[in-house]
Amino acid sequence: MTNNTKLPVWFWIISIAGLVWNLLGVVAYLGQAYMTDEQMALLPEADQNWYNNVPAWVTAAFAIAVFAGTLGCIALLLRKRWAVPLFMLSLIGVLAQQVYNFFLQDYVAIEGTRMIMPIVVILVAGLLYWYSKGAREKAWLT
Numbered sequence: 001m002t003n004n005t006k007l008p009v010w011f012w013i014i015s016i017a018g019l020v021w022n023l024l025g026v027v028a029y030l031g032q033a034y035m036t037d038e039q040m041a042l043l044p045e046a047d048q049n050w051y052n053n054v055p056a057w058v059t060a061a062f063a064i065a066v067f068a069g070t071l072g073c074i075a076l077l078l079r080k081r082w083a084v085p086l087f088m089l090s091l092i093g094v095l096a097q098q099v100y101n102f103f104l105q106d107y108v109a110i111e112g113t114r115m116i117m118p119i120v121v122i123l124v125a126g127l128l129y130w131y132s133k134g135a136r137e138k139a140w141l142t
């Protein structure tokens with residue numbers, strides 16, 4: 001079944017911007033996962049302690065968040081309905097990661113005023129999920 005509905009330009013802009021955003025997340029994840037001891041030594045002591053004590057489930061949540069988000073954006077670009085569950089999975093990964101940062105690890109004490117990025121990450125993941133649900137409801141996705 002093909003869907004010949006003409007989509008607004010902003011559908012493509014949001015999908016591509018979301019893909020770029022999530023690809024940057026993939027790069028951040030890979031940079032963290034494959035950080036060498038030399039690179040770790042260049043970080044402030046508080047950051048070194050944080051990276052050395054991150055539980056495996058938080059790292060897994062990070063991976064799930066960025067890879068599911070990337071695949072969700074690809075699904076949007078392909079106009080596939082499976083974008084919605086992928087964005088839901090991504091949002092769950094983001095929320096799990098931020099629960100650790102804000103409630104289990106004293107992120108505020110470590111990062112101080114650098115609170116904007118985690119909040120932006122939550123907002124973007126939530127907005128991409130919401131947007132994909134709306135696109136599915138409008139029958140833009142097949």
